[in-house]
Amino acid sequence: MxxxxxxxxxxxxxxxxxxxxxxxxINDALDACVAQCPDKLALSAYRVETGTVTRFTYREMAQMADRIAVGLHRLGVRQNDTVACQLPNWWQFTLTYLACSRIGAVMNPLMHIFREHELNFMLQHGEAKLLIVPQVFRGFDHAHMATGLQAHLPHLQQVVVVGGGGPDSFEALLTTPEWEKEPDAPAILTAHRPGPDDITQVIYTSGTTGEPKGVMxxxxxxxxxxxxxxxxxxxxxxxxxxxxxxxxxxxxxxxxxxxxxxxxxxxxxxxxxxxxxxxxxxxxxxxxxxxxxxxxxxxxxxxxxxxxxxxxxxxxxxxxxxxxxxxxxxxxxxxxxxxxxxxxxxxxxxxxxxxxxxxxxxxxxxxxxxxxxxxxxxxxxxxxxxxxxxxxxxxxxxxxxxxxxxxxxxxxxxxxxxxxxxxxxxxxxxxxxxxxxxxxxxDVIIRGGENIPVVEIESLLYRHPAIALAAIVAYPDERLGERACAVVVPKPGQSIDLPGIVEFLKAQKVALQYIPERLVVRDDLPSTPSGKIQKFRLREMMRNSAL
Missing domain, CATH: 3.40.50.12780 (ANL, N-terminal domain)
Structure with missing residues (x-):
């Protein structure tokens, strides 16, 4: 790419x-760690639901990075290919990035809260060649979602599942075979290491354009x-x-x-x-x-x-x-x-x-x-x-x-x-x-450090059969800083309530954190003479509890 x-x-x-x-x-830094402090504890990864912890010294981390890198190469990943990774803070996330860096692939980190709506755009736009997901995390079947998405993404050649246990699992493909000991491994691990100005990460951020932007x-x-x-x-x-x-x-x-x-x-x-x-x-x-x-x-x-x-x-x-x-x-x-x-x-x-x-x-x-x-x-x-x-x-x-x-x-x-x-x-x-x-x-709301893509969610609300006008604005929250409120005008003869909006957006496969947590129904919305909604007035009303 x-x-x-x-x-x-x-x-x-x-x-x-x-x-x-x-x-x-990062290759230079990891190599220096192996040379200078190989037996120092580099990484301890805690999984809360299972109560387990996995540890790596710098020597062990470099060896596993090499192993995964050769495994990715076996799966067809090459220099400047995008590897998307929708994992929580597991050791596999860290090691996958280090492995990508060994062979010049580009990591695309994806929040584990994303669902079909967000992922379909990001994976398509970033031309992800391989996607790594957990089998299940916090009760959600990521593997099922990922395989469902793959059919509609021509660039996505492989879905790899952490903890899947099958032939397409992370373990079977990347971490169990001792790929780093194969005869061609040294060449694979050195031929395409990226330079300091090569792109090493593409990460998506929400903005006002209605779709996320890939930051390089x-x-x-x-x-x-x-x-x-x-x-x-x-x-x-x-x-x-x-x-x-x-x-x-x-x-x-x-x-x-x-x-x-x-x-x-x-x-x-x-x-x-x-x-x-x-x-x-x-x-x-x-x-x-x-x-x-x-x-x-x-x-x-x-x-x-x-x-x-x-x-x-x-x-x-x-x-x-x-x-x-x-x-x-x-x-x-x-x-x-x-x-x-x-x-x-x-x-x-x-x-x-x-x-x-x-x-x-x-x-x-x-x-x-x-x-x-x-x-x-x-x-x-x-x-x-x-x-x-x-x-x-x-x-x-x-x-x-x-x-x-x-x-x-x-x-x-x-x-x-x-x-x-x-x-x-x-x-x-x-x-x-x-x-x-x-x-x-x-136009972004920050809920507990997570950006809510306002324009994108508003666009979805306009598809609701009962909504004529919609705007999403922030309201203050002591713990999260901000939460999202949907301010809507119903179509004539229609009614709408918050549970209805929640179910509608869930059906659109929107991340739960992006769904408004408050609803205000009005007869009209403040607007300019040209019809543009004046959100600053809605925010003022929200602060003054006048909505």
Missing amino acids: EFDAVLLPPRRARMVAQGLWHDRT HSANTVVANILPYAQRLGLGAQDVVLMASPMAHQTGFMYGLLMPILLQASAVLQDIWDAKKAVEVIQAEGATFTMASTPFLSDLTKTVAEAQASIPTLRTFLCAGAPIPSALVERARQVLPTKIISAWGMTENGAVTLIQPDDDDERAFNTDGCPLPGVEIKVVDVDGNALPPDQPGKLLLRACSNFGGYLKRAHLNGTDADDWFDTGDLARIDARGYLRITGRSK
């Missing part, structure tokens, strides 16, 4: 000259973010990184999968978020750092307080995805031995701003931090003029970690000739250079 990462070549010379691109791939990253763009991120937080080889945020999100992928290997640290994966289990894991593994959205911090604080538990090793909790309530920071600091770090970022860049570890706690709930090295931010007015401190406007950024572009959507890249990227967010920057996100010009 051809990857049109047009944003990379124009800035390569400048990024290298400034020391911001390191020309280092290279080794240079992700490493350029991870190293200064770790440096600011004081992370190194001595750390144990707990990752319960999905690795199919950039948070889990960059800081739970890639970062520990780059630092020669240890990673601990938890596949289902359960705060009580997380306390046990932190205690057992000596976890020192984690990153997750606000609900995770709230749950962990509550659990530790109620159980009077002790997690003395957890030095840092980086919280991103939604603003952190001041009361939560204060409570967490009383209960946990942990510094709370606020941050803001995007799939297109990774973390962009973080507070400093020695900042006062109030900066964690009053700001989203200041830029990492290699990142510039500015707030501009509608004409593109830079605004003074504390004046809200449109947020632009210029970063060494900026992505390579949107797959097959170069016209949406949003990056000008000077490399300024339009984030689609509204923000202000204070006199000390600290950012605060004040709103979103792009």
Whole structure:
């Protein structure tokens, strides 16, 4: 497959000259781990439902990565082929990515909550050649869904099932045969290793266009973010990184999968978020750092307080995805031995701003931090003029970690000739250079760190036989930050209720997290003279409980 990462070549010379691109791939990092600390514990993967844990040293991890890589080659996967992976935080996710990197294949992480509606588009658009899914996860039969999708996807040649037990299982095809010992294995493992500017990941993000966009990253763009991120937080080889945020999100992928290997640290994966289990894991593994959205911090604080538990090793909790309530920071600091770090970022860049570890706690709930090295931010007015401190406007950024572009959507890249990227967010920057996100010009609701593709769900609602007009807006929620409310106008003589909407969207195979959790029925919707719905007025009404 051809990857049109047009944003990379124009800035390569400048990024290298400034020391911001390191020309280092995950293969280089893993090889260094094997050479320097082969018997160090690299990965511990906890499965909550089964109560099992699987561990790898760096030597064992590299061997298994090689084995899976040759197995993928046996299945026809070649350089620049897309391997889609819809797995929770299981060791197979980490090892599959490392295996893809050995042979130059491109990983497409997919959230395990996605169903037919989302997957059909992503697998088709990304031209996935192979899809890896769990047999069953949290009671859902992913294998059945995947095989049903395959019939309609001409590029998808193979579905591989983790835990399937059959001839097409992950185990039978990739991890049981000792592929790395085959005579042709050395050639397979060295012939097509990717360079630092080759695309290594395509990950989909929701936007305002009505369909997800495939964000393309290279080794240079992700490493350029991870190293200064770790440096600011004081992370190194001595750390144990707990990752319960999905690795199919950039948070889990960059800081739970890639970062520990780059630092020669240890990673601990938890596949289902359960705060009580997380306390046990932190205690057992000596976890020192984690990153997750606000609900995770709230749950962990509550659990530790109620159980009077002790997690003395957890030095840092980086919280991103939604603003952190001041009361939560204060409570967490009383209960946990942990510094709370606020941050803001995007799939297109990774973390962009973080507070400093020695900042006062109030900066964690009053700001989203200041830029990492290699990142510039500015707030501009509608004409593109830079605004003074504390004046809200449109947020632009210029970063060494900026992505390579949107797959097959170069016209949406949003990056000008000077490399300024339009984030689609509204923000202000204070006199000390600290950012605060004040709103979103792009029409996305963030529910517990998960973006809800508003335009896409609205389009589906318009297919409902009883709905004439529909708009989805956010309403505040103490735990998740935001939830989605559907505001609808019924067709004459028709009626609609929330259970009806839920069942309708379920029938469209929409992810449960994307389905509105509140319904408001109105006679009309506020609109412009041209008929465009004024969502800002609906949001104001929602905040004032006037709907």
